[in-house]
Amino acid sequence: EFTAIAQRHWKKAGIANKIDLRIGPALASLKKMIARREGPFDLAFIDADKSGYDGYYKACLKLIKPGGVIALDNMLYSGEVAAAKPQGNAAALAKLNAKIHADKRVDMALATIGDGLMLVRKR
Numbered sequence: 001e002f003t004a005i006a007q008r009h010w011k012k013a014g015i016a017n018k019i020d021l022r023i024g025p026a027l028a029s030l031k032k033m034i035a036r037r038e039g040p041f042d043l044a045f046i047d048a049d050k051s052g053y054d055g056y057y058k059a060c061l062k063l064i065k066p067g068g069v070i071a072l073d074n075m076l077y078s079g080e081v082a083a084a085k086p087q088g089n090a091a092a093l094a095k096l097n098a099k100i101h102a103d104k105r106v107d108m109a110l111a112t113i114g115d116g117l118m119l120v121r122k123r
Contacts (some may be wrong), residue, residue, distance in 0.1 A: 030059035040065030050089035076116025
């Protein structure tokens with residue numbers, strides 16, 4: 001249902017021919033893109049299952065060109081990432097926040113708007 005809505009809007013905006021829609025498990029799609037040497041891309045936007053973010057980040061980093069950006073949504077997870085002992089999805093995101101912060105291959109900024117939007121620029 002959501003895909004059909006998006007497709008209607010892409011067509012109305014005149015950009016449908018610029019969008020390559022892929023439906024399926026995201027990590028499998030990203031791995032295929034890496035194997036096919038697709039890219040490099042300017043931007044990747046990650047907003048999916050939170051426990052999978054680390055894998056998506058690793059894959060997107062391979063697909064993004066230097067100077068390209070990876071945007072990760074919901075990185076504050078309603079503030080739960082700051083808990084003394086985050087649990088579940090919050091724990092996965094807290095670990096990824098720390099990993100990206102220490103990653104020398106990127107520059108990052110965490111915007112505290114909404115539920116947290118992290119912008120990662122590949123060096």
